[in-house]
Amino acid sequence: MPEAPALDAAGLRSVADHTSYLLSLVEPLRPFGMSLLDAWDQVVCEDIDSMINVPPNSTAKVEGYAVRAADLLDEDGHLAEPLEVVEADVERLPSGAAVVVAPGDVLPRGANAVLPATFGSLADGRIRLIEKVAAGEYVRAAGEHLKVGTRLLSEGEILDDRSIGLLAGSGLDKVMVRPRPRVVVVSSGDNLVDPGMGVEHGQATDANSFMIAAAAKAAGATVFRVAVHSNDRAEILQTITDQLIRADLVISTSGGKREDYETVADVMQEIGLVDTVNVAMSPGRTQTFGLVGEDRVPMLMLPGNPVSAYVSFQAFARPLIRQLMGAPTTHRAVRAIASHSMRSMIGQLHLLRGRVTSEGSVRQVEAVSMPHALGELAESNALIVLDERVEQVRAGEAVKVWLLDED
Structure with missing residues (x-):
């Protein structure tokens, strides 16, 4: 493993240093061309320009007649003789002719204006002019909304609906994006049973x-969950190595017993390079990360306590998933007013479970x-961030929070 960040006087690594270290060990996935619907919510890896004009053809804005503006006046500048009405499927509008159009109809080639129906009277297949129009009047020109070559999206933007x-409206059916990271969640622990089974x-x-697994999906990953429900070292080793072929990231969860954690740590040591450190964070002090298997697939082992596991996921696993996607890795941090006093410990980042409500802005x-x-986790919609310099937040003071339910 590359050299790890230095520890503080208490033998702890800061959360910022640990996050930066993990991100430095993981490269974004390679992009490839993907169909539009499959590329939803993925990071665009190219600048994209319109391939066509929108609208692609000039169309009528009003009911009337598609005409050549120059045909409406004679050489003396007076209204011209009546125009002949020709069929709409004419290949090119002849000189001195007109085509009946409704709003939205495509103008025939050669037409450059629309004469409103009230500007002429139709009799015996000819239009007697009452008023004239100029070139471009009552026409929605090709490319009026969007011209060929107009920048639509830039590299780094996320493709939404x-x-x-x-x-699609610009004629594109594929886009170069990074694929969804494939995250394999491996559950182990001999005292665990799947939901629906007898306890x-x-x-x-x-x-x-x-x-x-659900949190990884929410972060944008394609997720596979595999349960070992054993502390047998050989079985866990086989399960993890079997999953590496389809994993961009492996996340280990357990039932919380010390032997559960130690068994997985031993397996990681056997098949990869491992960094285990105490991080200046509560909860989730002990963190283990590795690059495992021949392809050095990143693997993160979460604590067994549910709160510690979830907080650790948000602090470290979510940024790794976003890094693989090529997306921003930081949480959406906002300020909120504390409704009551909260205490922390100097030198440690404390992540409290919180409930954010809004009154106006x-x-x-x-x-x-x-x-x-x-x-407690189900009731929370945010993590309250008390950083290393904060010892107390009083009621009515502003505090930073990570919103969990909003992008």
Whole structure:
């Protein structure tokens, strides 16, 4: 592994240093051409210009007659003789002729104006002129909305539903994007059972792997969940190595027993390069990251406690997923007014579970604390960030929060 960041006097690595270190070890995935719908929510890897004019043809704005403006006046500048009405499918509008059009109809080649129906009277297949129009009048010109070569999206933008409509309307069916990272969540622990199975004495339902898999999906990944539910070292080793062929990132979850964590750590040491460190963060102090297998696939091991696992995911796994996507890795941080006093510890970043509410343009946040860890997370919609310099936040003071339910 490359040289790791220095530790502080307490033997801890800062959250900022640890995040930067992990991101330096992971490269964005290679882009390739992908169909528009498949590319939704992915990062565009090229500047994209319109391939066509929009609209592609000049069309009528009003009901009337497609004409050549020059045909409406004679040599003396007076209204010309009546124009002959010809069929709409004419290849090119003849001189001295007109075609009946409705709003939105494509003008025939050669026509450069629309004479409103009230500007002439139709009799015996000919139009007697009452008023004239100039070239371009009552016409929606080709390229009026968008011209060939107009910049539509720039490299680094994320393709959303409106962008897909824009590209499709501009004649594009594919776009160069980075693929969704393939994240494999590997659950282990001999006391865990899948939801829906009977829970016997000494067992617990595996919730962490489902929560983390869903969080990875929310971050933009394609997710595979694999459950070992064993502490057998050989079985865990086989499971992880089997998954590396389809993984851009492996995330390990467990049931929280120390032996669960240590077994996976031993396996990681056997098949890769590993960094284990105490980070100046609460919860989630101990963090283990590795580059495993022949292809050095990044692997992150999360703590067993549900709150620690989820907070660690948001602090470290989510940035890694976003890095693979080529997307911004930082959380959306906003300010909110604390509804009550909160305490932290100098020298550590404290991530409290919080509930943000809004009154007009003002956000307020309160810490959520419940005995049931998963219930606490379900009730929260933000993480309250008390950085290393903060010891106390008083009620009414502003505090930074990471919003969990908004991009």
